[in-house]
Amino acid sequence: MKSAVEQARMASVRACPHCGSVRFVKDGHANGRQRFRCRETGCARTFNALTGTPLARLHMPEKHLENARLMAAGLSVRVTAERLGVSVPTAFKWRHRFLQAPLNQQPGTLSGLVETDETYILESFKGQRGGLPRPPKKRGTPGRTRGLGPDQIPVLVAREREMKGTLTARIPTRSAASIAPVLAGRVVPDAVLVSDSAKAYRKVAKALNVSLMQVPANAKHKTQGTLHINNANAYCSRLDGWLDRFHGVATKNIPNYLAWHRIIDREGNGLSAKRFLEAAIG
Numbered sequence: 204m205k206s207a208v209e210q211a212r213m214a215s216v217r218a219c220p221h222c223g224s225v226r227f228v229k230d231g232h233a234n235g236r237q238r239f240r241c242r243e244t245g246c247a248r249t250f251n252a253l254t255g256t257p258l259a260r261l262h263m264p265e266k267h268l269e270n271a272r273l274m275a276a277g278l279s280v281r282v283t284a285e286r287l288g289v290s291v292p293t294a295f296k297w298r299h300r301f302l303q304a305p306l307n308q309q310p311g312t313l314s315g316l317v318e319t320d321e322t323y324i325l326e327s328f329k330g331q332r333g334g335l336p337r338p339p340k341k342r343g344t345p346g347r348t349r350g351l352g353p354d355q356i357p358v359l360v361a362r363e364r365e366m367k368g369t370l371t372a373r374i375p376t377r378s379a380a381s382i383a384p385v386l387a388g389r390v391v392p393d394a395v396l397v398s399d400s401a402k403a404y405r406k407v408a409k410a411l412n413v414s415l416m417q418v419p420a421n422a423k424h425k426t427q428g429t430l431h432i433n434n435a436n437a438y439c440s441r442l443d444g445w446l447d448r449f450h451g452v453a454t455k456n457i458p459n460y461l462a463w464h465r466i467i468d469r470e471g472n473g474l475s476a477k478r479f480l481e482a483a484i485g
């Protein structure tokens with residue numbers, strides 16, 4: 204059984220994804236999917252509606268919509284595996300395959316007042332065998348330092364106050380050299396960055412050639428007028444709270460989890476399995 208998304212996608216197949224030719228025919232089924240064959244001499248290759256997407260070679264397509272539903276609900280890999288009737292490694296593989304396209308789905312532009320803030324995710328080598336830079340520690344062990352520290356991975360959050368478009372990205376450090384390239388080409392020229400009092404943002408604004416408003420370090424002024432980063436701040440809290448369920452995520456997978464949360468936060472209660480699957484197909 205094909206999902207509605209896949210059916211819609213099948214109807215939209217207009218050319219061979221290998222050579223671009225419009226001369227192709229239906230050619231049976233493979234892995235439960237309609238197969239097409241290119242009629243172009245010199246190509247003659249087969250493809251399906253998902254060829255060229257991250258879900259192209261995943262088996263059991265009849266379970267993909269359910270996987271999307273479970274991911275939209277943010278369920279653990281163990282529960283997901285159980286409900287799908289697949290192994291934990293398969294559920295884990297699907298999770299990250301489904302996040303491959305969302306990984307690059309960030310707002311194309313950021314305009315108006317653009318609030319920035321950072322949050323931190325504890326460094327984790329979960330699931331990684333050998334070659335650890337330090338002895339592994341037990342899950343849930345607090346970091347050497349609270350807040351800032353070498354084992355806290357910074358995540359940049361830039362959120363439009365009006366349009367609510369949100370960019371999230373893992374950054375190597377809180378320096379301007381790390382932050383500016385992430386925002387470059389997205390923050391429109393007449394946007395205004397709103398940040399905390401960190402000096403780095405002065406350099407960032409200069410590099411991007413945009414205006415900057417900084418919330419003074421003095422806490423009692425934080426929510427006065429338009430000069431605040433409450434929206435970026437609230438996003439950080441929602442992200443932190445959502446991540447708690449995973450009991451630590453491998454540092455190398457942080458971008459995937461950020462992408463996952465962007466979809467959930469953006470769509471809110473309106474997030475359906477179909478919508479999540481569309482995001483996964485890219």
Ligand SMILES: [Zn+2]
Pocket residue numbers: 219220221222223224241242243246247248
């Ligand atoms: Zn072709």
